Amino acid sequence: MSPQDREAIAEAALLFDPADAAARAALAKRFGDAAADADLHDGARAAASEGAALLAGPAQDATFAQRIATLCETILAEPLPQAQPVDRSALEEFLTRAAGDGDELAGLVLGWSHGDGEAQADLRRRFHTLKGDAGMLGLAPLQEVCHAAEDALIGSAPPVDALLAACDWIGIEVAHLAGGPPPQRSEEDVIGLFAEPRRQLGEILVESGAAQPETVAAALLEQARTPGRRIGELLVERGAVHASDVSAALAQQNGGSRTHAATMRVEVDRVDQLSDAVGELGIAFAMLGGSVDRGDRRIATLFGRIERLLRTAQDQADRLRMIPVRPAFLRAERAAREAAARLGRQLEVCMSGAGTELDKAVVEGLADPLLHLVRNAVAHGIEMPGDRGTKDVIGRITLSAVRREGRVEIAVQDDGRGLDRARILAAAAAKGLPQPPAEASDREVWELIFLPGFSTSERVDGISGRGVGLDVVRNAVTDLRGRIRIDSSPGTGTSFTLVLPPTLAAVDGLSLSCGGHRFIVPTSSVRACVRPRQGDLAPAAGHGRLLPHQGRLLPWRPLPDLLGIGAIASKRPQAVVIGSGNRQAALAVDQIIGRSQAILKPVPGLPEIPGIAGASIGSDGRIELVLDPEALLDACDHPTLREAS
Amino acid sequence: MTDHVTAPRSRTRRNANDTFLTFSLGDENFALPILRVREIIGISDITPVPRMPPHVRGVLNLRGKVIPVIDLRRRLGFDPVQDHKRTCIVIIQAGSGADAILVGTVVDRVSEVRDIPPSSVEPPPRLGSGVDLACITGVGKSGKHVVMLLDVDKVAGRDELTSASNKG
Numbered sequence: 001m002s003p004q005d006r007e008a009i010a011e012a013a014l015l016f017d018p019a020d021a022a023a024r025a026a027l028a029k030r031f032g033d034a035a036a037d038a039d040l041h042d043g044a045r046a047a048a049s050e051g052a053a054l055l056a057g058p059a060q061d062a063t064f065a066q067r068i069a070t071l072c073e074t075i076l077a078e079p080l081p082q083a084q085p086v087d088r089s090a091l092e093e094f095l096t097r098a099a100g101d102g103d104e105l106a107g108l109v110l111g112w113s114h115g116d117g118e119a120q121a122d123l124r125r126r127f128h129t130l131k132g133d134a135g136m137l138g139l140a141p142l143q144e145v146c147h148a149a150e151d152a153l154i155g156s157a158p159p160v161d162a163l164l165a166a167c168d169w170i171g172i173e174v175a176h177l178a179g180g181p182p183p184q185r186s187e188e189d190v191i192g193l194f195a196e197p198r199r200q201l202g203e204i205l206v207e208s209g210a211a212q213p214e215t216v217a218a219a220l221l222e223q224a225r226t227p228g229r230r231i232g233e234l235l236v237e238r239g240a241v242h243a244s245d246v247s248a249a250l251a252q253q254n255g256g257s258r259t260h261a262a263t264m265r266v267e268v269d270r271v272d273q274l275s276d277a278v279g280e281l282g283i284a285f286a287m288l289g290g291s292v293d294r295g296d297r298r299i300a301t302l303f304g305r306i307e308r309l310l311r312t313a314q315d316q317a318d319r320l321r322m323i324p325v326r327p328a329f330l331r332a333e334r335a336a337r338e339a340a341a342r343l344g345r346q347l348e349v350c351m352s353g354a355g356t357e358l359d360k361a362v363v364e365g366l367a368d369p370l371l372h373l374v375r376n377a378v379a380h381g382i383e384m385p386g387d388r389g390t391k392d393v394i395g396r397i398t399l400s401a402v403r404r405e406g407r408v409e410i411a412v413q414d415d416g417r418g419l420d421r422a423r424i425l426a427a428a429a430a431k432g433l434p435q436p437p438a439e440a441s442d443r444e445v446w447e448l449i450f451l452p453g454f455s456t457s458e459r460v461d462g463i464s465g466r467g468v469g470l471d472v473v474r475n476a477v478t479d480l481r482g483r484i485r486i487d488s489s490p491g492t493g494t495s496f497t498l499v500l501p502p503t504l505a506a507v508d509g510l511s512l513s514c515g516g517h518r519f520i521v522p523t524s525s526v527r528a529c530v531r532p533r534q535g536d537l538a539p540a541a542g543h544g545r546l547l548p549h550q551g552r553l554l555p556w557r558p559l560p561d562l563l564g565i566g567a568i569a570s571k572r573p574q575a576v577v578i579g580s581g582n583r584q585a586a587l588a589v590d591q592i593i594g595r596s597q598a599i600l601k602p603v604p605g606l607p608e609i610p611g612i613a614g615a616s617i618g619s620d621g622r623i624e625l626v627l628d629p630e631a632l633l634d635a636c637d638h639p640t641l642r643e644a645s
Numbered sequence: 646m647t648d649h650v651t652a653p654r655s656r657t658r659r660n661a662n663d664t665f666l667t668f669s670l671g672d673e674n675f676a677l678p679i680l681r682v683r684e685i686i687g688i689s690d691i692t693p694v695p696r697m698p699p700h701v702r703g704v705l706n707l708r709g710k711v712i713p714v715i716d717l718r719r720r721l722g723f724d725p726v727q728d729h730k731r732t733c734i735v736i737i738q739a740g741s742g743a744d745a746i747l748v749g750t751v752v753d754r755v756s757e758v759r760d761i762p763p764s765s766v767e768p769p770p771r772l773g774s775g776v777d778l779a780c781i782t783g784v785g786k787s788g789k790h791v792v793m794l795l796d797v798d799k800v801a802g803r804d805e806l807t808s809a810s811n812k813g
Contacts, residue, residue, distance in 0.1 A: 280709035563695040601711045605746040615711040623692040
């Protein structure tokens with residue numbers, strides 16, 4: 001029976017007028033159709049044919065209309081049409097696909113409860129897909145349970161028990177659809193587990209201090225005498241609480257009862273735009289501050305207030321982009337376990353500070369270097385269980401994150417055999433890499449392992465030592481404007497510490513002036529600031545000069561020379577010693593102005609400029625160019641490069 | 646049916662496509678399509694950038710965005726002059742879609758916004774002007790003045806900024 005037929009019959013049940021010949025004819029037609037409809041049950045068909053017969057006869061007394069109405073209702077008692085019969089092959093395909101879903105989902109729920117942020121996203125996607133599939137196939141109970149579970153995935157505190165029960169139920173239900181026994185719990189039961197207990201309005205009002213417990217008790221007594229009245233109404237009537245308190249409490253009762261933080265997804269672009277606007281607001285405000293007389297107390301007070309609000313807004317805008325480093329740690333942990341299993345190591349992975357927050361881009365950029373470092377630690381650090389001497393046979397890798405002096409230090413520490421100085425020197429020599437002097441410190445020797453082409457691994461084992469060396473790790477970390485430090489001692493282990501800025505946008509820098517320009521050099525690459533006397537510089541072969549510095553001779557290059565912008569004006573220039581890894585150079589400038597923070601901005605439209613990483617807007621609104629130390633070091637190594645650029 | 650006839654278009658009503666911002670470099674008048682003009686600001690702090698072609702003056706801070714600034718005199722082959730009171734920067738949008746960029750162009754003085762309908766535009770002259778003709782889409786008459794219509798993407802497009810060539 002078509003929905004139109006049902007509607008017409010339902011209307012007739014209420015409004016049929018036996019005197020209206022057209023209506024009689026129309027209804028007779030509907031009855032005829034219904035009587036012939038094989039999908040209707042027998043009772044409905046019988047009623048339909050009886051109605052059709054009645055209508056075909058002459059109009060009768062008042063009971064006639066009554067009788068027709070009754071017949072209509074009999075027909076309508078037919079349950080609503082079921083969903084289209086399920087396509088068996090699609091169902092079978094779905095059941096095969098979903099067979100392991102219950103267990104896998106439960107695994108993800110557990111992962112999430114242990115803090116795996118990716119598992120949450122995974123779960124949401126999986127439940128969503130499953131819900132969609134179930135909906136397509138008309139498997140309403142499955143669809144509803146998935147829906148409830150998906151809804152429960154918002155926020156940071158998972159209702160683990162309810163989710164696990166739902167996963168169990170899904171597993172059994174899928175098996176049941178494939179011919180197994182039905183789940184013991186009904187879907188309503190399972191869905192009910194997600195519902196948070198509805199709190200009593202009076203309780204909420206008392207808790208929020210809007211009402212006294214005895215007032216509520218009195219109102220409850222009155223409610224018992226006058227059923228149908230609402231407790232909120234009674235309280236307001238008695239003047240015991242304000243109507244606004246009641247509506248607030250109702251809102252809390254109905255939706256706002258979740259105590260965990262709700263989350264929402266926002267495009268990164270929008271966050272960036274907000275940060276830009278807030279940053280710019282700060283600059284505009286600073287400029288205004290310079291031109292307003294704060295002698296007036298009212299103005300001074302307002303200024304103070306705006307300043308505080310602005311600082312809050314800036315902090316909050318910065319924090320919007322920050323996420324915990326945890327997902328990168330969890331990936332590294334998995335990689336470490338896999339590597340250990342393949343290489344026959346026994347391993348325990350510990351984490352600390354996984355909640356430390358970094359810019360989203362930094363956390364994402366960190367994931368690969370961390371994978372590489374833990375695999376490296378398993379393959380080269382942790383010994384085989386039999387070779388660990390007096391140490392615990394189970395090797396240990398610790399991933400830690402800690403905030404220190406405005407930067408975040410992320411360490412991958414193993415308790416393995418430690419780096420082998422002699423072996424590293426031999427390997428470097430065999431590869432034809434530059435040799436450090438014999439008296440070089442351990443740190444300088446460790447630097448060798450970051451050189452491209454260095455690898456002490458004799459085997460290609462698919463875990464580490466695939467020819468992709470630690471140079472890749474260092475490049476990735478440099479891209480995040482961080483640096484790596486190695487500490488190692490033979491027999492007790494090695495730790496790689498990545499020192500990173502918490503955000504990509506802000507760079508700690510040193511402000512320099514030369515040739516009338518101002519530049520910022522990231523402090524992460526500054527090794528020292530010097531002001532040598534005339535006689536200190538040594539002539540170098542070819543052109544240029546050398547600066548003796550801490551036992552080494554560094555190339556001395558005026559910054560304006562490197563950038564092709566005029567010359568140094570100062571008679572006795574200062575210099576910043578910049579370094580990356582083993583390379584160092586002294587850049588001569590007119591003056592080192594001081595520390596500053598740079599917010600790197602892209603400059604769309606301009607080509608890449610060798611030696612310049614980007615532009616930054618200073619606190620006075622002026623643009624300063626941020627130097628790219630790596631490129632400058634390259635230019636120092638190869639004086640011809642700058643001509644080519 | 647309606648027998649109501651639409652009134653003839655008001656003569657002052659502008660078709661944005663035919664509307665231009667006119668400005669001058671020395672004695673010559675130029676025009677930029679108004680649809681590409683974002684705003685006009687006074688000459689402000691421009692930070693020079695190393696290794697740029699001479700017609701790129703540097704970058705400036707436009708409300709938190711860093712945008713390149715070109716000197717239109719040098720770009721079109723005029724001799725540079727000192728900035729003065731009337732010197733200003735016209736912010737234009739070069740390129741379109743994902744390639745669109747904002748570029749500041751330094752001009753001697755901004756004149757007015759004018760309609761220059763296609764009927765009064767002639768193709769650029771072949772010879773006889775010191776101006777880089779590749780940047781001119783046509784020569785229009787505006788009142789008793791002759792103005793050269795500029796091709797925004799040629800003057801300030803990405804390719805133009807990144808090429809080291811210059812007409813200065």
